[in-house]
Amino acid sequence: EDQVTQSPEALRLQEGESSSLNCSYTVSGLRGLFWYRQDPGKGPEFLFTLYSAGEEKEKERLKATLTKKESFLHITAPKPEDSATYLCAVGHGSSNTGKLIFGQGTTLQVKP
């Protein structure tokens, strides 16, 4: 059964303190690994898609990487406005519909 597990569940950082969020997955035939940001009371906002091991993508202070079993979201010198829940999802391997299987998310708090 396809499964996505994120760790840690919650992370507190001081402004400028770099760290990484982990997303471990098991899926039969990966059809994309997706990262989203979600602010309280809002829908998820798309950040990155990764398709193959070794692929990396960057956006401002965020960098996403992918291996055959996990993905990391690296946050460099975070600012308070980076505080949010970060969701990881995989494209369902055996489905042609493109539905996503999500992890439970990592809630990041960046203190000034």
Next chain:
Amino acid sequence: DTGVSQDPRHKITKRGQNVTFRCDPISEHNRLYWYRQTLGQGPEFLTYFQNEAQLEKSRLLSDRFSAERPKGSFSTLEIQRTEQGDSAMYLCASRPGQAGNEQFFGPGTRLTVL
């Protein structure tokens, strides 16, 4: 705003009542998804439309839930005889038919069943 829109943003209802939510996808997107999200969890897939055809439904979607997408444009999700366990955020997402698997989400409808 050319993003995905959902209406209403909040709905409070009493147990046993019926509710209906609407989703307007990005205009050129022919694929539409509904998800449900409870507090502290990631979204869970409910159902999928390609144009007006409903092609997949989750086992989470009981007989009390029905979704439509007439004419392949907006979609509605109806919950009949609501239960307290239906309280959640209902999210709609859309994506284009070709080139890219990214889904773009709306702001969600927060349902509270008293």
